[in-house]
Amino acid sequence: MPNVVTILLQDRKMDQRRNITLNVDNNENIAELMKNVEKLTNIPSEELEVVFCGKKLAKSTFMKDLSLTPATQIMFLRPKNLVQLTNSKFDSNNKITDTSILGSFYVWCKKCDDVQRGKLRVYCQNCASTSVLVKSEPQNWVDVLKSKRIQVTCENCFAPGLFADFKFKCLKCNDLAAALTHVRGNWQMTECCVCDGKDKVVIDLGCNHIICQNCFKEYLLSTLEEFRFTNRPPYGFTTSCVYPGCNRVVKDVHHFHIMGQSSYSEYQRKATERLISIDDEGVTCPNAACGQSFFWEPYDDDGRSQCPDCFFTFCRKCTERECTCQSDDDLTKITIDATTRRCPRCNAATERNGGCAHIHCTSCGMDWCFKCVTEWKEECQWDHWFN
Incomplete structure (x- = not known):
């Protein structure tokens, strides 16, 4: 099926620039596209370099692998000096391999309300143009999730000292989406460590204890029921691997969207309450x-707080409307x-009822x-079991 794309031609050799609109077929490769532009x-195709999403494309790359949209813009460069083309991607170990990076990610899409395949797009941090060329390939997730990691040259604004602005989009609906770094394709068809199923898309915390999405969802829901999430800075309230004894944790709470929106909202509320309860300045109405x-940030006040939600005023120490801190009753x-x-x-005050x-x-x-x-020890199990 043909797609209409815009070609931005930057002819540095002749110091010229122009836009071209072309109908391209998904089954064409970059070599065929270069011939059409020629x-x-x-301009001889041998003198052209094709740049898409900040990287130079190999001639063998097929258009269908680029996840084209109606607003797609592909840049053709005619440099003064030709540069060797490169083509690379992340693999499961965050290394670089010789295939297209496009379409190899999974994201949480709010519009689809589901885990979807995603695509990585790169923009100029200054003008948001897609006509950029990265000066170095991203080497790991940090390079694309953190700002000011990869420098770029922008063919639109030419501002100095620019950095790439990486964004992930849903391959299905093209909306911006959150990258799920623990979700990957099950290319080896490894069994889920819980149900022994072999799903095509699985969760892997980096410990190779593969778990399918359904089992991961049930695990999260059971953890939420008694709120067994623990505070693990810098990740916040999270949970460890489902495999017994494994200490790997979920590093990004976006993965908890898999529970469903209502459960995710409950998780956010409870996590906030827990954080406030262990913080010196945390208050619960x-x-x-x-x-x-x-x-609540006290500035030499009288020890009283007012709830910003219901406006109930109370003493932070005894939690009563009328302070009883000085009373023996x-x-x-x-x-x-x-x-x-x-x-x-x-x-936290704790009651034992059995x-x-x-x-x-x-x-x-x-x-x-x-x-x-004190912290639970093996001796406690034997000394106080029936006490």
Whole structure:
């Protein structure tokens, strides 16, 4: 099926520049496209270099591998001195191999509400033009996910000291999407470590404990139910690999979209509440009809806070509307102090209503002994099992 593309021809040899509109077939390769441009411009195809998404394309690259859209722009350069063409991509180990980088990524698309194949696009950081040429190939995920990593030359604005602005798009709907660095194609048809299935698209945290999307979703939902996500800076509240004993973690919370939008929103809310509960300036509204969590920065105030959601004003220490901190009759505080013990890491009040003395803190994730009030050890299991 033919596609209409715009060719930006930059003739540095003659110091000329012009735009050409062409109908191209998906089954054509770059060599055939160069021949068509040669017929229109009388410029020998041997003197042309083809640049797309910031990289020079090999003549063997097929148009169907470029994920063309109606707004696609391909740049043809006629340099003063010819440069050897290169063609490269990331493989599963973030190394460079000799195939097209396009269409080899997976993204979370909000419009499709699903995991989709993605495409990487590069723009000029200054003018957002696609007529750019990267000065060096990205070597890993950091190079495309972090800003100011790869320098470019822009054929549109020619500003000095420019950097690439990389963006991912959904291959299905062409909307901007979030890259999923742990999702990849199951090219070896490895079995899921949970259900033994062999899905075409799997999650791999880098430990080769492959898990299919359905099992990963169920694992996340069960983790969310009791909120067993733990705070792992710099990734935030995340979870480890499903395989027992593996300490690899999910490094990007965009992967949690796989749970579904409502569950993802619940995860965000609970993660915020947990973060605030372990932060010195975190406050949770004690109003039973509210429960909003927020940060409060005290500046020599009277120790009282006002909820920005329901406007309930309360004492941050005793959480009462009328402060009872100086009263000996605060039965609620007396009861809490008498029936709970504090987590040795985050100081969260914890009540034990049965079972062994092994406590898993839902605020910070620490495993500790209710009898010793210290980190859980093997000795605790034998010494306090029935206490």
